[in-house]
Structure formats: structure tokens, C-alpha cells
Amino acid sequence: MAMEEFRVLNEKSLREYIKATPSLASKLGNQLDNLEIKEVGDGNLNFVYIVISPSGSLVIKQAVPYVRCIGESWPMTKERSYFEATALKRQHGLSPKHVPEVYHFDRTMSLIGMRYVEPPHIILRKGLIAGVEYPLLAEHMAEFMANTLFYTSLLYLTTTEHKSAVAEFCANVELCRLTEQVVFSDPYRISEYNHWTSPYLDSDAEAVRNDKILKLEVAELKSKFCENTQALIHGDLHTGSVMATHSSTQVIDPEFAFYGPMGFDVGAFIGNLFLAYFSQDGHADQGNDRKAYKAWIMDTAADTWNLFHKKFTSLWDIHKDGPGEAYLHEIYNNAELWELVKQKYMINLFHDSLGFAAAKMIRRIVGVAHVEDLESISDPIKRADCERRALDFAKMLLKKRRNFNTINEVISAAQ
Amino acid sequence: MAMEEFRVLNEKSLREYIKATPSLASKLGNQLDNLEIKEVGDGNLNFVYIVISPSGSLVIKQAVPYVRCIGESWPMTKERSYFEATALKRQHGLSPKHVPEVYHFDRTMSLIGMRYVEPPHIILRKGLIAGVEYPLLAEHMAEFMANTLFYTSLLYLTTTEHKSAVAEFCANVELCRLTEQVVFSDPYRISEYNHWTSPYLDSDAEAVRNDKILKLEVAELKSKFCENTQALIHGDLHTGSVMATHSSTQVIDPEFAFYGPMGFDVGAFIGNLFLAYFSQDGHADQGNDRKAYKAWIMDTAADTWNLFHKKFTSLWDIHKDGPGEAYLHEIYNNAELWELVKQKYMINLFHDSLGFAAAKMIRRIVGVAHVEDLESISDPIKRADCERRALDFAKMLLKKRRNFNTINEVISAAQ
Numbered sequence: 024m025a026m027e028e029f030r031v032l033n034e035k036s037l038r039e040y041i042k043a044t045p046s047l048a049s050k051l052g053n054q055l056d057n058l059e060i061k062e063v064g065d066g067n068l069n070f071v072y073i074v075i076s077p078s079g080s081l082v083i084k085q086a087v088p089y090v091r092c093i094g095e096s097w098p099m100t101k102e103r104s105y106f107e108a109t110a111l112k113r114q115h116g117l118s119p120k121h122v123p124e125v126y127h128f129d130r131t132m133s134l135i136g137m138r139y140v141e142p143p144h145i146i147l148r149k150g151l152i153a154g155v156e157y158p159l160l161a162e163h164m165a166e167f168m169a170n171t172l173f174y175t176s177l178l179y180l181t182t183t184e185h186k187s188a189v190a191e192f193c194a195n196v197e198l199c200r201l202t203e204q205v206v207f208s209d210p211y212r213i214s215e216y217n218h219w220t221s222p223y224l225d226s227d228a229e230a231v232r233n234d235k236i237l238k239l240e241v242a243e244l245k246s247k248f249c250e251n252t253q254a255l256i257h258g259d260l261h262t263g264s265v266m267a268t269h270s271s272t273q274v275i276d277p278e279f280a281f282y283g284p285m286g287f288d289v290g291a292f293i294g295n296l297f298l299a300y301f302s303q304d305g306h307a308d309q310g311n312d313r314k315a316y317k318a319w320i321m322d323t324a325a326d327t328w329n330l331f332h333k334k335f336t337s338l339w340d341i342h343k344d345g346p347g348e349a350y351l352h353e354i355y356n357n358a359e360l361w362e363l364v365k366q367k368y369m370i371n372l373f374h375d376s377l378g379f380a381a382a383k384m385i386r387r388i389v390g391v392a393h394v395e396d397l398e399s400i401s402d403p404i405k406r407a408d409c410e411r412r413a414l415d416f417a418k419m420l421l422k423k424r425r426n427f428n429t430i431n432e433v434i435s436a437a438q
Numbered sequence: 439m440a441m442e443e444f445r446v447l448n449e450k451s452l453r454e455y456i457k458a459t460p461s462l463a464s465k466l467g468n469q470l471d472n473l474e475i476k477e478v479g480d481g482n483l484n485f486v487y488i489v490i491s492p493s494g495s496l497v498i499k500q501a502v503p504y505v506r507c508i509g510e511s512w513p514m515t516k517e518r519s520y521f522e523a524t525a526l527k528r529q530h531g532l533s534p535k536h537v538p539e540v541y542h543f544d545r546t547m548s549l550i551g552m553r554y555v556e557p558p559h560i561i562l563r564k565g566l567i568a569g570v571e572y573p574l575l576a577e578h579m580a581e582f583m584a585n586t587l588f589y590t591s592l593l594y595l596t597t598t599e600h601k602s603a604v605a606e607f608c609a610n611v612e613l614c615r616l617t618e619q620v621v622f623s624d625p626y627r628i629s630e631y632n633h634w635t636s637p638y639l640d641s642d643a644e645a646v647r648n649d650k651i652l653k654l655e656v657a658e659l660k661s662k663f664c665e666n667t668q669a670l671i672h673g674d675l676h677t678g679s680v681m682a683t684h685s686s687t688q689v690i691d692p693e694f695a696f697y698g699p700m701g702f703d704v705g706a707f708i709g710n711l712f713l714a715y716f717s718q719d720g721h722a723d724q725g726n727d728r729k730a731y732k733a734w735i736m737d738t739a740a741d742t743w744n745l746f747h748k749k750f751t752s753l754w755d756i757h758k759d760g761p762g763e764a765y766l767h768e769i770y771n772n773a774e775l776w777e778l779v780k781q782k783y784m785i786n787l788f789h790d791s792l793g794f795a796a797a798k799m800i801r802r803i804v805g806v807a808h809v810e811d812l813e814s815i816s817d818p819i820k821r822a823d824c825e826r827r828a829l830d831f832a833k834m835l836l837k838k839r840r841n842f843n844t845i846n847e848v849i850s851a852a853q
Binding site: 177182183185186187189190191193194196197199200203208211212213235238239242243245246249250251252253348349350351353354355357359360363364367 | 605668
């Protein structure tokens with residue numbers, strides 16, 4: 024079956040496609056006559072199908088050449104699917120326990136066939152709203168981030184490998200531009216797409232647009248995002264890009280992947296934990312004041328950074344005599360100097376992460392795309408109150424991030 | 439005449455090549471029977487021919503697939519010629535008065551035909567050794583750097599244009615790696631290529647290899663060089679890459695060009711002026727104590743930075759509502775904020791420039807490739823004395839660069 028032209032699949036044509044594609048059919052045990060197919064794309068951009076046969080399952084994700092939640096009026100290259108597939112494969116290779124396997128990729132059709140991350144996995148964000156504790160979440164996310172960021176940086180790669188990969192992902196520019204717009208620009212100007220809990224946050228949104236120091240700081244972060252090719256980052260590592268159970272954590276949806284600053288990933292995850300934290304008061308009820316859960320979220324944020332720090336620097340120690348060209352062993356083979364090097368690198372990464380965490384929080388409150396953690400608080404006064412505290416914290420964090428030396432200091436400030 | 443395979447030309451085959459190439463022949467008025475051809479490549483890497491006919495002239499530059507001054511034992515891609523030609527064309531477009539025109543480029547032959555920068559132009563470094571004052575040098579170099587760096591940065595380009603150009607120049611990785619090795623690595627470790635004025639500087643070279651803070655700082659600069667895609671930089675902007683007369687300044691040899699930190703260019707030029715400054719005592723004699731010339735060099739260094747600052751920020755003002763996506767006018771259209779933005783950007787660029795200037799000075803004293811300014815001081819004791827003062831200044835500058843707010847403070851420290 025020739026797939027020479029892009030066309031958007033539906034359930035019927037998807038069945039035909041699977042039948043004609045051995046790498047997909049085999050994952051379903053070649054039992055293709057009574058496939059159960061369900062479209063579940065709740066995201067903003069793509070179509071996602073769960074496909075189940077009597078002896079196997081998989082997920083099909085197809086990109087369409089526009090932003091699905093807005094429509095054809097907002098075009099968006101379907102080539103993002105190529106970068107998603109490429110990043111998924113690379114990240115699966117580096118962190119196989121936390122990234123689903125890609126079975127099949129069809130560039131013409133912008134179609135990825137991959138492992139179905141089965142129930143009881145749910146989107147982490149939904150778990151955080153429901154008040155579910157995930158005892159291994161911090162450990163798993165720290166491992167995912169340490170592995171995917173370290174091994175794609177110049178701490179491990181040669182310059183030749185690094186520049187070649189940088190060049191490849193430069194072509195994912197449309198997705199980078201979307202981030203630039205919605206994270207670093209729109210919240211700080213009048214934009215038709217911005218919204219907030221009005222009228223309660225009207226003056227808060229205006230204050231963001233008039234805050235000179237905040238804009239000065241966000242410009243620095245935007246420049247890092249655009250110019251710093253530190254590692255292959257996921258690019259959209261919020262709690263909606265993670266599926267979790269008590270014992271498993273799976274990171275999906277890296278279509279925004281490119282070579283950018285590591286802190287953008289670390290910050291995205293921690294910033295979204297902070298958003299979950301600040302939303303908890305809106306979900307408290309007589310049966311559950313959420314106090315213990317708030318403490319768990321903050322412990323998880325702290326553990327995430329601390330475990331990431333530990334795993335990342337361990338990888339660096341293990342490979343200090345490896346192919347990486349940033350810190351040659353011959354130059355840095357002194358115990359005291361080696362500690363200084365790591366301290367300096369990690370404190371810079373920490374401050375970057377806090378800055379990006381803050382920027383990601385701000386944009387979820389006064390920008391175009393909000394988070395269900397807050398949106399699901401039905402009482403607008405209560406919601407606005409949660410949002411204002413999150414926003415004030417994020418503004419402080421963006422401006423004062425360099426004053427923090429440990430994640431515990433940050434958490435104390437949030438509490 | 440088919441040019442299907444690379445071959446190194448000599449005078450005879452070059453004549454044939456020119457006859458078969460209309461874009462070259464026409465620049466010589468098609469008077470090709472008595473061409474005067476002279477090989478003048480004094481550089482480390484390439485063959486350079488001056489070609490003169492009764493009614494025209496040009497230069498032919500051919501890259502060979504190794505480092506010419508070392509031989510075939512140090513391979514070096516001849517594809518550098520492609521990046522040199524591409525950078526020359528772009529820089530000529532942006533600063534036509536200060537970059538020679540490219541007439542012809544043959545990628546297979548790694549051959550550039552370009553304007554002959556005719557006498558009385560000489561290599562600036564030789565002029566600085568001879569004690570020649572160039573009244574327009576600072577103005578011209580400031581203009582070259584402001585134009586080529588501003589217009590290739592995100593202050594002017596869209597992200598789409600920028601990432602596409604970044605990707606293209608990622609392929610010039612072999613030249614980047616050469617810089618990484620000789621500027622940021624070799625001087626700080628034992629390397630067979632390193633040399634210095636021995637035995638006088640033996641302990642100074644050892645001190646560089648044992649200076650933890652210096653190595654910590656140079657690692658930060660190396661990371662910026664490898665990861666920060668700020669603008670299309672020349673990549674080798676020392677005083678040997680500039681040809682000058684009293685009234686003309688021409689920047690040549692951008693084969694190291696890639697998207698990197700602007701401060702690497704600004705620092706290369708200013709750092710080499712500082713090297714010229716520190717070498718003057720070695721060139722002083724009874725007839726000329728070089729005191730006035732030392733003052734002129736420092737005035738030129740100050741003027742270069744100050745004029746660059748002025749021209750660069752003027753371009754930014756002119757294009758503040760232009761295509762550049764880093765600082766959107768809607769967000770930064772407040773006079774006080776706009777000044778803050780520029781101040782922050784320029785002070786960071788200043789500190790980068792000082793750091794790279796220092797790194798470039800250090801490597802010229804204890805690394806593989808030295809500068810004629812110092813090498814031409816025949817008395818080794820006198821030479822070592824000049825070199826030690828340059829080295830001590832550079833080490834201080836690398837470590838304390840963030841304490842300087844103006845170029846005049848830097849110059850006072852050097853004096």
C-alpha cells in the first residue's frame with residue numbers, strides 16, 4: 024500500500040493503514056480483524072488513537088498541519104512529528120524505563136506508532152489534581168532528566184556529534200517559535216490569545232505587562248532559550264507530558280524537542296509541581312484539607328532537584344574521562360577543581376531551572392494555555408486566589424532566583 | 439573545462455583554471471596571456487595567489503585538506519573554504535567597505551576568487567609592529583563588528599532565519615574544534631604543540647596549568663563558544679586577519695566563521711591590540727621609545743569598544759520595530775526599560791569580550807600559535823618580559839572581567 028501523500032486518517036483508514044504496515048500489525052499479533060480503536064487526543068495539537076487487538080496494543084499519533092485546538096487558521100508544520108519520533112527514539116535509548124518505545128514512523132503521514140502506555144497509567148496532572156501520591160515520581164523524573172540531558176550535552180558528546188545534532192533539530196523551529204511566543208512574549212504584552220480569571224486578576228495581568236524588572240529577566244531567559252544549545256531538551260516537560268502509576272513514570276510528547284537550555288526541562292517540571300501545589304487549596308474540601316498532599320508535592324519537587332543533581336553529577340563523574348569535550352580530564356583532574364567545576368555548573372543550571380519554572384508558571388496564569396490544576400477550580404474567587412499566590416511567587420522567583428542556593432530555600436519561600 | 443575533482447593548483451594549472459572561468463577572466467579584462475601570478479600564502483592553512491593582468495587583478499585562495507604549516511599529518515577539511523566564501527559574501531553584504539568582494543567560488547576545488555586588497559594595504563599586525571598609526575582603524579573595525587554581528591543576531595533576524603543559518607554553519611565544526619583545542623584547552627594542559635620563551639617563562643606556563651580559578655573561568659568561556667549561537671562571528675578576528683592603510687580597513691580570512699558568541703570577535707580584536715601594546719617595549723629603540731605609539735594603541739582599543747557600543751546600540755534603536763524577535767517592540771516600548779535592556783545586553787557583551795580577549799592573549803604566549811608582535815623581539819629576555827606582563831594582565835582580566843564597567847578602567851589596569 025503506497026503512502027505517497029499525506030492525508031488525515033480516521034478510524035476506518037487507520038485500520039487499512041495498520042493492515043498494510045507489518046511493523047504495526049506484528050505488535051498486534053497480526054490479529055487485525057476486530058481491532059478496538061479509540062481516538063483520545065485531548066491535547067492541543069494532534070490526533071491520538073489507542074489500538075487494541077486480542078493479543079497486543081499500540082498507540083498511533085498523527086500530526087496535522089495546524090494547531091488542532093484552534094483549527095486550520097493556526098498552521099503548524101506536521102514535520103514536528105519527525106522531531107517527536109526522533110526525540111522519542113533517542114530518549115528511549117537513554118532512559119528506556121521512562122520513555123515508550125517507537126514501533127514505526129512514517130514521515131510522509133506524520134504518523135508515529137508507539138507503545139500504548141496502558142491503564143492504570145494516567146496523565147500525571149490529573150493524578151495531582153486528584154491528590155494521588157506517586158512515591159517514585161521524583162526518582163524517575165530525575166533519572167529521565169539526568170540521562171537525557173547529560174548524554175546529549177558536551178559533557179558527554181564530542182563537538183562533532185553535538186553540532187550535528189544541533190543542526191538537525193534547528194529545523195524544528197516552528198515549535199520553538201510557538202514556545203517563544205506563548206511563554207516568553209505573549210504574557211508580557213496585550214495579546215488576543217491571553218486570558219486570566221477576570222475580573223479578579225485584571226490588575227495582576229496588567230502588573231505583569233508593566234513590570235520592567237520582570238521583562239528584563241524574561242528577556243534573558245528567552246535569549247537562553249533561543250541561543251543556548253546545551254542539550255537535547257524535551258521542550259514541553261510539564262505534568263501533562265508524563266503518565267504515571269505508583270510504580271511507573273512515562274514521559275511522552277517531545278514534539279517541542281530541540282537543543283536548548285537544560286533548565287527549560289527541569290524548570291518546566293518543577294514549575295508545574297509548584298502550580299499543582301498552589302492549586303491544592305482550591306481542591307480542598309471538608310473531607311480532605313490537602314495539607315499532607317501539599318507537603319508531598321513539595322517533597323517531590325525537592326527530591327526531583329536533589330536526585331537530579333546527584334544522578335547528573337554521578338554520570339559526569341563516571342564519564343569524566345569519556346568522549347565529552349567540555350571539561351577535558353587532563354585539564355580538570357584535580358579533586359578540588361573538579362568539585363568547583365561541578366558546583367559552578369550545577370548552580371547555574373539550578374538558577375536557570377528556577378527562572379524557567381517561574382516563566383512557565385506565569386504563562387499558565389495570564390497567557391493563552393492554562394492548566395487543569397487551576398482551571399478545574401470552579402469557584403472563580405477561590406481560583407483567582409490560588410492563581411494570584413502562584414503568580415506572586417513566580418514573579419519573585421524569576422527576579423530573585425540567583426539568591427537561592429538550595430531547593431529547600433525555594434520551597435520555604437513558596438510556603 | 440570540467441572541474442570534477444579536487445586537485446591542488448600550481449601557477450601553471452591556475453592559469454588554465456582562470457582562462458576557463460569567465461567570472462575570473464572578466465575581472466582581469468580577459469587579458470590572460472601574460473598574467474603575473476605570485477603565491478603569497480604566509481598563513482597557516484591555505485595557498486593564496488595574487489593574480490595581475492594589464493587591466494585587472496584578483497586573489498585566488500585555495501584550501502588544502504590539511505594544515506599547511508604542519509603538513510598532511512594534521513588533516514583539516516577543505517570544506518572550510520565553503521564557509522569562508524559564505525561568510526565573506528554575507529559580511530561583504532553587511533559591511534561592504536570593510537570586506538573584499540567574492541568574484542567566484544568553486545566548492546569542489548575549495549577555491550575562492552576575490553578582490554585583491556592591493557598595496558599599500560598591509561597586514562595590520564605588521565603595521566602595529568612597525569609603529570604605524572591608523573587614524574580610522576577603530577571606526578572601521580567598530581563598523582565591521584557592529585554590522586556583521588547585529589544583523590546576524592536575533593536582534594535583527596527572526597528565529598526562523600537565525601536557526602537556519604545556525605544549522606548551516608554547524609557543519610564548520612572542524613574549524614570550531616581547532617579553536618576549542620588551541621584557545622581553550624592546550625594552554626591549560628601539557629601539549630606537544632605548546633611552546634613559550636623558555637626557560638624564562640617555564641614557571642609562568644606551569645602556573646597557567648595549575649591555576650584553578652583560571653581554568654574554571656576558561657571553561658565558562660569554552661562553553662559559551664560551543665553552545666551560544668548569538669551571531670555569525672568571524673571566528674579569527676586578530677590583527678593578522680585585517681589589512682589596512684591610513685584610510686582603508688579590510689577584514690579577510692573568515693574561514694572559522696560560525697554562529698557563536700559576539701564577544702569572541704570583539705575580544706579577539708581588542709586582545710590582539712593589547713598584545714601589540716605589551717610588545718612595544720620590545721620594539722623600542724634609541725630613536726623611538728614607542729611611548730606615544732603605546733598611547734595610540736590604547737586609544738584605539740578604547741575607541742574600538744566605545745564606537746562599537748555606539749554603532750551597535752544605534753542599529754538596535756533603528757531596528758527596534760524590525761523583524762528581530764529577541765526584544766519585541768510591544769513588550770519593550772518604554773524608554774526607561776529600553777535603556778535597561780541595552781545596558782544589560784552590552785555589559786554582558788563587554789564582559790564576554792574581555793574574557794575572550796584574555797583567553798586569546800594567553801594562548802598566544804603559552805600555546806601553539808604565537809604572534810609576530812612578540813616573536814619578532816629577538817632578545818629572549820626582553821621578549822619574555824613583554825610576554826610575562828601580557829600574560830599577567832590577561833590572567834587578571836580573565837578572572838576579574840566582571841569588575842570592569844568601562845574600557846578605560848581596563849586600559850588603566852593594563853598601564
